[in-house]
Amino acid sequence: MKIYRSHVLVCGGTGCTSSGSKQIQEELAKNLKKYGLEDEVQIVQTGCFGLCAIGPIVVVYPEGSYYSHVKPEDVEEIVSEHLLKGRIVTRLLADERVGDEVKPLEEVDFYKKQKRVALRNCGVINPENIDEYIAMDGYTALNKVLTEMTPEDVIDIIKRSGLRGRGGGGFPTGLKWDFAHKAVGDKKYVCCNADEGDPGAFMDRSVLEGDPHSVIEAMAIAAYAIGADEGYIYVRAEYPIAVDRLKIAIAQAEEYGLLGEDILGTGFNFKLSIRLGAGAFVCGEETALMTSIEGNRGEPRPRPPFPANKGLFQKPTILNNVETYANITSIINNGPEWFASMGTERSKGTKVFALGGKIQNTGLVEIPMGTTLREIVEEIGGGVPSGKKFKAAQTGGPSGGCIPAEHLDVPIDYDNLIEIGSMMGSGGLIVMDEDTCMVDIAKFFLEFTVDESCGKCTPCRVGTRRMLEILTKITKGQATMADLDKLEELCEHLKSNSLCALGQTAPNPVISTLRYFRDEYIAHIVDKKCPAGVCKDLLQYKIDPAKCKGCTLCSKVCPAGAITGTVKEPHKIDPEKCLKCGACMEKCKFGAIYKE
Amino acid sequence: MKKSFADLMEIRNKTLNRVNLRVDREEGIRIVVGMATCGIAAGARPVLKAFSEEVSKRELQGVTVAQTGCIGMCRLEPIVEVTVPGEEKVTYVHMTPEKAARVVAEHIVNKQPVAEYTIGAAE
Known part of the structure; x- marks a missing residue:
């Protein structure tokens, strides 16, 4: 059996494949041939390394150099510099490995707290061999x-x-x-x-x-x-x-x-x-x-x-x-x-989570049970990007619930998550920041369950639809407090009467957001306001006349022709015509446009 | 072909060398060839190839053949460093493919460094 002195591991998971890792492989093969290295260097297509956010990922062993965001035009440099001459291409190394000093994978923040049992071979072996x-x-x-x-x-x-x-x-x-x-x-x-x-x-x-x-x-x-x-x-x-x-x-x-x-x-x-x-x-x-x-x-x-x-x-x-x-x-x-030596009293071993949403390191992580949500979000996940505040994490998908910031230090296991109104679920973990409207999130998951309800039993088929209707009314500012009571009653009814887990757990996103973010529901119903500025029907885009210089840029980008005004004079938005697309706010150079 | 457990173990041992390069990089014997411009110009490529071939031919376990940059003594290239865990690093200079075969046979297999090729002998 042939032995190669260097192994180039190219991630062949779905994440990296969609960011072009197939092309990287082809380019590698071409360049290895060009430099006469095809008998010395082996290309290995592996499974997911976990850091999908910075893919495509290429790892070169024995050095363990972890290259991220590799583009086809970078490949020749990796081959001619690293593989031919042994000089690591530092500009392509993932953030924490600047300089020639290559940190072993296990010591990078993203991997340090992880314990890979289920994923032990992912990113190590060629799954097709x-x-x-x-x-x-x-x-x-x-x-x-x-x-x-x-x-x-x-x-x-x-x-x-x-x-x-x-x-x-x-x-x-x-x-x-x-x-x-x-x-x-x-x-x-x-x-x-x-x-x-x-x-x-x-x-x-x-x-x-x-x-x-x-x-x-x-x-x-x-x-x-x-x-x-x-x-x-x-x-x-x-x-x-x-x-x-x-x-x-x-x-x-x-x-x-x-x-x-x-x-x-x-x-x-x-x-x-x-x-x-x-x-x-x-x-x-x-x-x-x-x-x-x-x-x-x-x-x-x-x-x-x-x-x-x-x-x-x-x-x-x-x-x-x-x-x-x-x-x-x-x-x-x-x-x-x-x-059994890993994990907590009643939840042993490790759990794989798919990190998504408003988080720096989108990807796949495996942690021992009992790790806190804070460790996952802040240390492994690298925190919420662009300095925004963490608001909640959603686990368990449409059957789960939202965990607010106050419970960030709860050790994650099956029983703790149920106690704080969510569930382990299969392991999706979506992070939400201050710009997320919790009513809107609940509505999103209900839309999903309405679509996916199989229709066999009435509580689920009809109940999810009625719940979605009430949530839609709330986000449009047309609901009353009586609707909220009705919504809660429906939640209980679905939980106890649906045939299978889909219907029984469908109300969970509503129940958990109501438990922790009731004030947001009330703001929508009573004040007719969306505190996070997401629900379009409760928003109005306005121009601050003190800041507007009358540059006319906003009126040019407005697709609805809702902005009027003369040059060098403050402009105005006609709320009747405004589509609330936000294009004007994005373009304004003076920060004169705001929403409320 | 249907395999017995003994067959599986044989596959395991053969493949291990290919895979463990990716797992533990600390343990095992390392053969490092200087492959900067000076090394390549002095003929480091055939030396590196010779090492890889010898190691595959003998099906040696836990031996890594790798390359590195310029060590600084360009006049002595091709330079090869051999690190056996628990022993002092041995530096060979003016290497050739023929010398490589002997280093594998004597140093790696029989644990006797080839003194006459080392930097100490050359200086």
């Missing part, structure tokens, strides 16, 4: 389980590790496996939920793109533990790169006999297939997902019976999230005590 996964101890856990352990042993280890479902609910994984193991059936199934639907969440996608074999191996282990011989990965079709890499990984595992019949010569059989989701949010709900795999319209069904007894095709089934599976092999290899 099973040998590299095997080199990182891949498939040793499966061998250990098949040759040294009984199914009961496996379940016991998972139980003792304290692992809880990473999809959002936080149900103990070992217990789930135990139920399915004890369920009687001639056929059982193992399923993987990769239908990641929360807006702004991309943890599962990154695991599948960066380390697909870790999920495949864990599913085989789960199958052995419950006595299944067939499995499905339900992944959304909007993740083309993840789907491709999964297909490649399954084919490679089959070729090596790690999937299929008589795995590793132990007589254990496991067949794994992929099913593509067509983009319905409700299909992330376990019963709807299984109905969809069966070939029917993706609608939830009442529980009980629980999937552990009657799941896919009415057979005992377990369904775990991608990130849950990504933890399994490490638990088998390192022992349950190792895993």
Whole structure:
């Protein structure tokens, strides 16, 4: 096997692919050839490094130089300077590594507090090469389980590790496996939920793109533990790169006999297939997902019976999230005590979060449970950009809630988040600054659930729509305090009467914003004002005559012709015609235009 | 081809060398070739290639071949530094591909530095 003296790792995650990493790879290959280095330097396409905000990312080993924002025209310089002459191209290094001194990745603020378990191979190995996964101890856990352990042993280890479902609910994984193991059936199934639907969440996608074999191996282990011989990965079709890499990984595992019949010569059989989701949010709900795999319209069904007894095709089934599976092999290899040593009393291990919104380092992070929100936002995330004030963080997507600044120091785990009115969710974490209107945010999530409600049960189908109507009235300044009472009553009604989690949790964004930002709702209703200046119907753009120099620039950019005035005289905005697009305010050189 | 666990271990060990370059950069033996303009002009490229080839051919574990900039003694190029953990760094000068093969065989494999190629012998 050929050994290369240098490895150039190019991120092939979705984030960096969309900022042009494919082109970087081509350019690299071309330049390596040009300088005669193709036999010495290897290009490796990896999964996500986590710092999507500064992509495309290129890392050169053995030096560990971390290049960010690499453009195709920079590639030749990297090849001719760094790879040929050993001179690091400092101008391309990510911020904290100025000078020739290259800080190891682990010491940069962004990585320092992270602990990568589920993401251990992301950004390290080539996900399309099973040998590299095997080199990182891949498939040793499966061998250990098949040759040294009984199914009961496996379940016991998972139980003792304290692992809880990473999809959002936080149900103990070992217990789930135990139920399915004890369920009687001639056929059982193992399923993987990769239908990641929360807006702004991309943890599962990154695991599948960066380390697909870790999920495949864990599913085989789960199958052995419950006595299944067939499995499905339900992944959304909007993740083309993840789907491709999964297909490649399954084919490679089959070729090596790690999937299929008589795995590793132990007589254990496991067949794994992929099913593509067509983009319905409700299909992330376990019963709807299984109905969809069966070939029917993706609608939830009442529980009980629980999937552990009657799941896919009415057979005992377990369904775990991608990130849950990504933890399994490490638990088998390192022992349950190792895993349980991380995290808090009731939430063990680590959790991956997708950081988004008003934050410096947009990207993917994995932290031990019990890390505070402040550490994530301020230290790892680099804080809110352009000196704005942190207002709230949204976790759990449309099922979760907003956490205000006063709770920044709460250690993050399943139970604490529920206590402060949010939930872990799958791991989307959207940061909001002072310019965000909380009523508008609640409205945004309700718009999402109205679209995604499957329509099977009335509380969800009709309730979400009525809630959205009230929220719209509030943002338009047409609501009364009686509407607010009605809204709260609806919240309770949806929570207790909806068929599945989609409807039961749909009111959460409203409930949590009402809990912490009630004054904003009241400002909209009583004062007819939007304190953050977001809701257009409650805004008016005005010109301060003292500051206006009459330069006429605003009247030229106004698309509605709403601004009038003579040259060198203060101008005026006609509120009847104004579209509230803000173009005039953006263009004014004197800061004379304001909104209130 | 269906694999047994022994086959997997073989793949693991073979691939490890390719991957661990990216994981721990501190441990293991490092062979560093001076590749500034002076080094390249004096013939450092074939030397570097010879080192990489020898290391691959012998399937040596935990050996990194890397390049660096100008060490400052351009007249002695090509210069190669070999660092074995726990031992003092050895600097070889006026290297050639043939000398590289001998350094790998004697120094890396048999742990006996080739004294006659070192900077001490040249000065």
